[in-house]
Amino acid sequence: MKQKHILIAVLIVFLWGFNFVALKVTVNSLPPVFAAALRFLILSLPWIFFVKKPKISKIEFISIPLSLGVFQYSLLYYGMSLGLSAGLSAVILQTQSFFSVIISSLFMNESIKIKEIIGLIIGALGVLLLFVFNDGDFKFESIIIILFAAISWGIANVQLKNLGNINMVSFLIWISPVAAIFLFFISFYLEFDQIKSIVITDIHISVLLSILYTACISTLLGFSLWQYLLNKYNSVKVTPFGLLVPVTGSIFGVIILNEILEIYQLVSGIIIISGIIMITYKKK
Numbered sequence: 001m002k003q004k005h006i007l008i009a010v011l012i013v014f015l016w017g018f019n020f021v022a023l024k025v026t027v028n029s030l031p032p033v034f035a036a037a038l039r040f041l042i043l044s045l046p047w048i049f050f051v052k053k054p055k056i057s058k059i060e061f062i063s064i065p066l067s068l069g070v071f072q073y074s075l076l077y078y079g080m081s082l083g084l085s086a087g088l089s090a091v092i093l094q095t096q097s098f099f100s101v102i103i104s105s106l107f108m109n110e111s112i113k114i115k116e117i118i119g120l121i122i123g124a125l126g127v128l129l130l131f132v133f134n135d136g137d138f139k140f141e142s143i144i145i146i147l148f149a150a151i152s153w154g155i156a157n158v159q160l161k162n163l164g165n166i167n168m169v170s171f172l173i174w175i176s177p178v179a180a181i182f183l184f185f186i187s188f189y190l191e192f193d194q195i196k197s198i199v200i201t202d203i204h205i206s207v208l209l210s211i212l213y214t215a216c217i218s219t220l221l222g223f224s225l226w227q228y229l230l231n232k233y234n235s236v237k238v239t240p241f242g243l244l245v246p247v248t249g250s251i252f253g254v255i256i257l258n259e260i261l262e263i264y265q266l267v268s269g270i271i272i273i274s275g276i277i278m279i280t281y282k283k284k
Contacts, residue, residue: 017246024257069178090250
């Protein structure tokens, strides 16, 4: 890769790592599902009027927003609202790689290679380590919820694979209104009392900037740059940079949010990322 393209890849890693800090700031002040709905609303408007609608079926136009948008993000936001740190959330969400392999094997008849089985076992041990050594540092259910968010992302990965080559930015913009509508309905049903109690003038500017960041910077700019790199290079050269997102997410969490990263959490994160590398690494 050219030096300028490596710098772009590193920039994306920082943008996506900081995204977890922005998510944490948001869910600390707003109901989690409502916050997720706002993200997708901003992601769709006004951008939807400026990009071409991707060619996908009506079923895909509903099913993918449900897995990629509604379930993944409502669960991620809710799990983080229960107190899980930005860094640990970033690490756990990356287990989507494991679930992508498992789901592809079960429903797409794709064979699992030995190194992928080893990667799954290593990743499972890393997650298990969090439960074994947790001494009240976080709620168990927060990990479980974000694991379900990762499962939802894994399902979405399989769905996206069937779409073939597609402009990811325009695709995300066009499915966002569908995700936003579902999320607003869920939020009004589950969080209506919390929403009623929101006083707009009491919302700190950092919360508003965080919502804008997750939609416009992390998603629109991040995925635009990511697709630019994928158009330039083989995915084998580009996708490994994604493994650094949990690292930058953890660093930003410690520096900006003063999160404490326990030794066992650090070890667990390293083990999980090692498992992900086993699954995603491909020889040239």
